[in-house]
Amino acid sequence: SQTIHQWPATLVQPVGSPLSLECTVEGTSNPNLYWYRQAAGRGLQLLFYSVGIGQISSEVPQNLSASRPQDRQFILSSKKLLLSDSGFYLCAWKIWGSTHGQFFGPGTRLTVL
């Protein structure tokens, strides 16, 4: 069966520090991968998605970037965190070309101080 992992589960970082959040999927190949930020009362905001290794589409220009170095690995990064980057970050995957919805990871709670 397929599983999705995210780490770390929680993270507290100072303003200006770098960020690296990792997401990995097991049990499937060539998934579509997504990064979302979830803010209270604002739902999920799609940040990036990827349909293959090295292919990244950005939905919202901001202080973050994403990379997909391997088929089932999706990384969210920042060179210098801002206070406004605080939030709950969710990774999701979908079977390429399928009509199923997305499967979500457990999320990472990021607090920037």
Added chain:
Amino acid sequence: AQSVSQHNHHVILSEAASLELGCNYSYGGTVNLFWYVQYPGQHLQLLLKYFSGDPLVKGIKGFEAEFIKSKFSFNLRKPSVQWSDTAEYFCAVNENYGQNFVFGPGTRLSVLP
């Protein structure tokens, strides 16, 4: 750009009451529609989805949703809620099997025992 609105930010019901959560989207083309649920402390998970065919779709745990194309709506219903339905509910739209998923802001449902 697509947008998804959910009518209520927070709904409070007593057990056995009927539930209807509103969802409207803005895209005029072919869409795929989803309802996700996030129980306290758990991952987001798919409740039900609509791709084609019968506009009344049934999901897990007695939930159903009706796609009304003329109203750009996909409202979620349950005839009799239980305390265990307490959760946050998100409506989402996917444009014609594309990669982008747009989520609504969510509706928090509190069911009183």
